Amino acid sequence: MKQTDTKTQILDVAQDLIQRFGVNGMSYQDISESVGIRKASVHTHFPKKDDLVIALLDRYSDRFFRIVDGILASNDAPEVKLRRYCGLFETTLRSGDQDKTCLCAMLGAETVTLSEQLTERVRSFYQANEERLTDLLDMGRQAGSFRFHGETQAMAALVFTVLEGGILVVRVHGGADKFHQMIEQLIQLVKG
Amino acid sequence: MKQTDTKTQILDVAQDLIQRFGVNGMSYQDISESVGIRKASVHTHFPKKDDLVIALLDRYSDRFFRIVDGILASNDAPEVKLRRYCGLFETTLRSGDQDKTCLCAMLGAETVTLSEQLTERVRSFYQANEERLTDLLDMGRQAGSFRFHGETQAMAALVFTVLEGGILVVRVHGGADKFHQMIEQLIQLVKG
DNA sequence: ATTTGCCTACCTACTAGTAGGATGAACTCA
DNA sequence: TGAGTTCATCCTACTAGTAGGTAGGCAAAT
Numbered sequence: 001m002k003q004t005d006t007k008t009q010i011l012d013v014a015q016d017l018i019q020r021f022g023v024n025g026m027s028y029q030d031i032s033e034s035v036g037i038r039k040a041s042v043h044t045h046f047p048k049k050d051d052l053v054i055a056l057l058d059r060y061s062d063r064f065f066r067i068v069d070g071i072l073a074s075n076d077a078p079e080v081k082l083r084r085y086c087g088l089f090e091t092t093l094r095s096g097d098q099d100k101t102c103l104c105a106m107l108g109a110e111t112v113t114l115s116e117q118l119t120e121r122v123r124s125f126y127q128a129n130e131e132r133l134t135d136l137l138d139m140g141r142q143a144g145s146f147r148f149h150g151e152t153q154a155m156a157a158l159v160f161t162v163l164e165g166g167i168l169v170v171r172v173h174g175g176a177d178k179f180h181q182m183i184e185q186l187i188q189l190v191k192g
Numbered sequence: 193m194k195q196t197d198t199k200t201q202i203l204d205v206a207q208d209l210i211q212r213f214g215v216n217g218m219s220y221q222d223i224s225e226s227v228g229i230r231k232a233s234v235h236t237h238f239p240k241k242d243d244l245v246i247a248l249l250d251r252y253s254d255r256f257f258r259i260v261d262g263i264l265a266s267n268d269a270p271e272v273k274l275r276r277y278c279g280l281f282e283t284t285l286r287s288g289d290q291d292k293t294c295l296c297a298m299l300g301a302e303t304v305t306l307s308e309q310l311t312e313r314v315r316s317f318y319q320a321n322e323e324r325l326t327d328l329l330d331m332g333r334q335a336g337s338f339r340f341h342g343e344t345q346a347m348a349a350l351v352f353t354v355l356e357g358g359i360l361v362v363r364v365h366g367g368a369d370k371f372h373q374m375i376e377q378l379i380q381l382v383k384g
Numbered sequence: 385a386t387t388t389g390c391c392t393a394c395c396t397a398c399t400a401g402t403a404g405g406a407t408g409a410a411c412t413c414a
Numbered sequence: 415t416g417a418g419t420t421c422a423t424c425c426t427a428c429t430a431g432t433a434g435g436t437a438g439g440c441a442a443a444t
Contacts, residue, residue: 005424024216025305027399039425043401099304101317109301109360112291113217123365157366158354161374168301173315174349179312182353185346189381198389219433233390235435 007045009035019100031053060103078140078142086183089163094176105164130156162186199237201227211292249313252295270332278375281355286368297356322348339384
């Protein structure tokens with residue numbers, strides 16, 4: 001019980017730090033200060049930094065896709081599903097001090113400095129998202145609620161990039177409100 | 193002459209490193225090794241890291257907007273202008289090992305860890321881009337070649353985000369070819 | 385004669401990671 | 415039941431390496 005507590009606390013703190021400052025902007029010292037244990041004790045739970053980030057990515061992916069698949073399995077109209085999906089990213093951005101990105105967006109920006117293990121996990125997160133988006137867009141198209149030009153896959157890639165790239169970019173200028181406005185514009189284009 | 197040479201060399205190397213690894217992933221040691229002088233000598237030219245990055249941002253902005261304004265002032269059709277503008281980002285991504293981002297895209301992702309001075313410069317880079325894009329989209333709309341829904345400003349923000357955010361994201365999965373495909377899809381949506 | 389550019393040598397602070405000891409809870413077995 | 419054992423967690427103390435930055439000297443050009 002207490003064991004899980006500390007481990008979970010470490011993961012929670014590390015996730016928050018990475019979502020704001022990035023993997024390279026987060027240190028074991030930062031974690032230890034936030035959790036209230038010594039730096040060496042953090043290493044007890046996650047010997048190497050990669051161990052921590054991998055555990056983090058796995059937990060994040062699991063949680064994220066459980067929510068996404070819940071949205072996709074619902075009886076909502078395609079447009080509502082799309083709005084709820086986009087809302088996940090907006091909610092992340094609006095949480096805390098409005099400077100939190102998607103974990104995998106941050107890792108994506110840092111990809112060149114990361115181990116192949118990490119990059120591979122981020123890549124499969126991206127891929128899984130695009131696949132689900134492709135399905136969603138396809139269904140919406142068949143239902144007649146989406147009328148965009150071009151291939152569904154290209155549109156899915158575009159939507160995902162706006163969300164994942166946008167959450168990084170808007171922190172500099174415009175913030176969550178601008179992010180919201182951009183998503184709205186995007187959805188209008190999807191509807192055609 | 194020789195002074196300018198070294199200074200320029202430092203700027204060139206630093207820009208390349210930041211575009212790939214980020215400000216926090218680049219060190220004076222890295223620069224000194226690439227240029228072939230000692231670390232302390234880099235400090236002679238740019239005492240603080242912020243001095244270097246500010247000089248870099250100013251040079252980058254000047255060069256970038258000289259090119260952009262050249263495109264906008266040309267006699268090309270709006271669609272051609274838009275393609276040439278997007279092409280600037282794609283060219284950056286395709287240069288070197290295909291892992292180079294826009295300088296301000298990288299700084300944008302790192303914004304939370306940067307000084308206000310730097311963030312302010314990145315912000316004005318973003319703003320200036322969106323203004324020019326808004327003008328371009330407006331002209332294209334009036335000429336009848338662009339028929340997108342929604343406000344021009346929202347569309348400009350969307351286009352810019354796809355370019356600046358996309359150049360970060362596609363390095364993980366898809367690379368320059370995917371980036372190209374996304375831009376193509378975006379232009380189709382702008383044309384309506 | 386002063387400035388410029390580069391050097392060696394150094395500083396403090398911080399990075400990830402390790403060694404080994406103290407504590408305490410849980411399990412084992414006579 | 416009680417003694418011994420194992421194991422997890424946390425600790426202090428440390429390593430080697432890297433970060434940004436400084437002090438001060440030397441040589442060549444202005």
